[in-house]
Amino acid sequence: MGHIRSDGTVQDASYRTIGYLKPDGTVQDSSFRTKGYVKKDGTVQDSYYRTIGYIKQDGTVQDSSYRTIGYAKDIPPRWAALYFFFSQ
16 A cells, blocks of 8 residues: 655655646546546546546545445545545
């Protein structure tokens, strides 16, 4: 896994910067290219605005077919959404 700094910097387990979560929900890679978006309602979209997942208020993480693929308990939903962009 990794870390999310208070300024939105996303780091891997070795503290190398791998991306950014902007205040407006835009997710960027380390070269500042947009990877996708996290909307306020928990919808996760790729850079072409296609829905790729959902983060429910209770922390349930679902893919675009509403299949539950995990749980993000006790962390902000926007942080949980980063899984879709940086888990590979």
